[in-house]
Amino acid sequence: MRTLRSYVEGRWHQADAGFVPLHNPCTEEPIAQASSAGVDFGAAYEHARETGGAALAGMTFAQRGELLAAMSKALYQKRDELIELSTLNTGVTRKDAKFDLDGATFTLSYYAKLGKSLGDRTWYAEDEGSQLGRSPRFWGRHLRLPRGGVAVHVNAFNFPAWGLAEKAACALLAGMPVISKPATSSAWVAERCAEILVESGALPAGVFSLICGSSGDLLDRLGERDVFAFTGSADTALELRGKPNLLSASTRVNIEADSLNAAVLAPGLDREGETWNVFLQDVTREITQKTGQKCTAVRRIFVPHDEIDEVQEALCERLSAVVPGDPRDAEVTMGPLATERQLDDAIDGVGKLAAEAQIVHGTGERVDGRGAAPGKGWFFGPTLLRTDRAADVIHRHEVFGPVSTLCAYGGKMQQAAAEVGRARGTLVTSLYVDRAADLTAYLAAGGSTSGRLYVASSKVAAQLPGSGTTLPAMLHGGPGRAGGGEELGGLSGLTLYQQRVAVTGDRALLDRAGAD
Ligand code: NAP
Numbered sequence: 351m352r353t354l355r356s357y358v359e360g361r362w363h364q365a366d367a368g369f370v371p372l373h374n375p376c377t378e379e380p381i382a383q384a385s386s387a388g389v390d391f392g393a394a395y396e397h398a399r400e401t402g403g404a405a406l407a408g409m410t411f412a413q414r415g416e417l418l419a420a421m422s423k424a425l426y427q428k429r430d431e432l433i434e435l436s437t438l439n440t441g442v443t444r445k446d447a448k449f450d451l452d453g454a455t456f457t458l459s460y461y462a463k464l465g466k467s468l469g470d471r472t473w474y475a476e477d478e479g480s481q482l483g484r485s486p487r488f489w490g491r492h493l494r495l496p497r498g499g500v501a502v503h504v505n506a507f508n509f510p511a512w513g514l515a516e517k518a519a520c521a522l523l524a525g526m527p528v529i530s531k532p533a534t535s536s537a538w539v540a541e542r543c544a545e546i547l548v549e550s551g552a553l554p555a556g557v558f559s560l561i562c563g564s565s566g567d568l569l570d571r572l573g574e575r576d577v578f579a580f581t582g583s584a585d586t587a588l589e590l591r592g593k594p595n596l597l598s599a600s601t602r603v604n605i606e607a608d609s610l611n612a613a614v615l616a617p618g619l620d621r622e623g624e625t626w627n628v629f630l631q632d633v634t635r636e637i638t639q640k641t642g643q644k645c646t647a648v649r650r651i652f653v654p655h656d657e658i659d660e661v662q663e664a665l666c667e668r669l670s671a672v673v674p675g676d677p678r679d680a681e682v683t684m685g686p687l688a689t690e691r692q693l694d695d696a697i698d699g700v701g702k703l704a705a706e707a708q709i710v711h712g713t714g715e716r717v718d719g720r721g722a723a724p725g726k727g728w729f730f731g732p733t734l735l736r737t738d739r740a741a742d743v744i745h746r747h748e749v750f751g752p753v754s755t756l757c758a759y760g761g762k763m764q765q766a767a768a769e770v771g772r773a774r775g776t777l778v779t780s781l782y783v784d785r786a787a788d789l790t791a792y793l794a795a796g797g798s799t800s801g802r803l804y805v806a807s808s809k810v811a812a813q814l815p816g817s818g819t820t821l822p823a824m825l826h827g828g829p830g831r832a833g834g835g836e837e838l839g840g841l842s843g844l845t846l847y848q849q850r851v852a853v854t855g856d857r858a859l860l861d862r863a864g865a866d
Contacts, residue, residue: 352382354541354562357548358394358529360401360555365389370534370563375441375686376676376719376727382439382538386563394529394559395571398500402527402556407496409554410472414523415465420552421518422458425451425511428546432511432539439538440510441685441728443677446640453820454515454543457838460822461519464841471864472496472525473848482854489857494848496525497602499575501847502568504590506582507533507688508643510540516822516838517579522557524847526577529568531561533582535689574599577847581606581645584831604846605833606826608748610649610773611636612800613817614759614766614792615661616783617654624811629782630661632806633754634668636780636818638684638732641674642752643692646778646818650744652766655758662736662756666711669732672752679721686719686728687751693728699749700733706741707755710734745772763788767796775830780804780817801828801836 353369355362365385372382406414425432429451436447468474479491501521505513510532518528532540544560547553561568569590572578578596580587584607590596591603613633619626636648653661675682687693693716700714712733719729735755737744744755759766763783770779779800783789784807797803802825804817820826825839837843853860 351380352538354382354384354537356386356389356562357544357558357560358389359397363389365563368563372439372535372538373689374438375688376722378690378726378728384534384537384562386561386566389561389566391566391568392571395500395568397556398527398529398559400556402554402558403498403500405554405557406522406525406527407472409525410470411465411468411523412470414525415462415468417552417554418458418465418519418523419462420550421515421547422455422462424546424550424552425458425515425543426455432542435542436510436539437677440507440536440688441677442640443682443685446685449640450509450511453509453512457512457516457822458519461523461843465523476850487857488854489860490852490854491860493851493853494845495851497575497577497847497849499526499573499577501526501528501577501579502572503528503530504565504578504580504582505530505532505540506645507536508640508645510536511543513581514540514543516820518558520837520843521577521847524844526847527557529559529561531565534563537562569593570595572596572599572601574601577602577604579604579835579837579846584608584833587833602846604835604837606645606835606837607831607833608750609645609777609828609832610745610748611646611776611778611817612650612652612770612773613648613780614652614763614770614782615654615657616763616781616785616788617657617761619782619784623784624808625782625784625806628806628811628814630664630668632780632814632816633665635816637669637734637754638672638752639818641685641687641730643688643750644818646820648754648780648817649748650770650773651754651756652759652769653756654761655738656761658736658738658756658758662710662734665734665756669711669734672732673720674717674729674731675720676722676727682720684732684752687730688728690728692750693730696730696749696751696753699747699751700735700753702743702747703735703749703753703755706743707735707737710736710756763791764795767792767799771796771799773831775828775832775834776800777826777828777832778802778804778817780806782806784808799829801825801832
């Protein structure tokens, strides 16, 4: 069985105790083990801060961009191997593995280009500034300066490559060394990504470290210059964001937590039109892609009450074509859930939803997977529920699997916006709408309850990537229960890792000092 290692202080560390097993979700067989026992977290932190920090401080944005480009290239060159490993470690189909890996390499290369465009600088002014005195001589502007600390990244299990890469891209480009901790259940993929990066020779000493297993007392060491970026469940986030040292030092904390994302079908769409088609296609994919284990998956589908029967029929027909099973079988279109706990949580979660909504597709129970031994594997079929009345639990409970609920609304976009808002903040809401008046009504009534609005209409239907695809140029994060965090979004993705400083003084002096 493979024993995963951590990469700290510029070398690989293998524990000899305290192991947690990783399983093949299709067979339930143990395939690897992870532990961070014996890691000296104090030394790991200092190495990153001093050695990695100094290396990045000596590099311009353009040079850091070259580093990201080399990281992207190294991972891309091992794409096929990583796809195989993802399937073994997390049970994903090849298509879903590519989604994770291509997301990782694309985001790295996006930020590599951004670094190139920022050029031979290590910081910049974010605005031209304002006149503050009687004459234009007394001037003020805001600078984005490096913070000088360490970025600790704790990631969720569902995107072992993308999660690692998207956070690392922003931190490294901003000039902050990274210590990344993947979720243990999918840490083999993250460990292999780290090995590839180390072997590529692209990483200057100390700029990137990896912890496989527990993060030990690493988070307790973070102070005022550091950043803690977390992706995972709201419960874990609540526990970690309240650590006394993080609060007392005002450590930057960014939380990406769970999210009851919504899709809204505007009333009266043409059944022959592209918007209607793209709605059915998107929603089906967002329920089943990565077996619904996506923070951006659609959990609630809002449909005008007089159209809900038709939508239910069309969605059930599409979901019937989904084949859950072991992705090594060519007929399989959806893999298992990643762990036994995820399966138990999904069964329990559908039970909760079914108290207020009716299951109209699927069983809410484990199923046998095609190509897998009977009774083995954490398989769960696509499940659709429906509610025509004001259910409550669907706005409170996230089932992290291929599960979504169809909900009727009165047919006015303001009503849909109010229903979407009941989840108290989401990452993404997709709007299927062709009339500007409907979009205006939604924006005015509740546009700000989601971090991202994905507006699907007939004129752009052919170009849409799907509402669950996070694009590096656009913000990822959402208010309220989605964690309140902000990641990516082009240049603004760097701001978490920079200090914003207001500088006021003689404009000519500021310009000559490079603060222009
Ligand atoms: P999780 O159980 O909260 O774990 C997330 C991460 O936190 C893992 O790396 C886990 O490590 C670590 N962790 C748990 N307890 C910890 C502690 N006391 N100290 C330090 N680290 C700790 O979440 P998950 O099951 O991996 O992911 C599923 C959830 O993530 C879903 O709710 C989903 O919505 C959310 N998610 C959100 C986003 C987003 O961008 N908003 C993206 C993906 C997923 P171990 O694995 O070693 O326990």
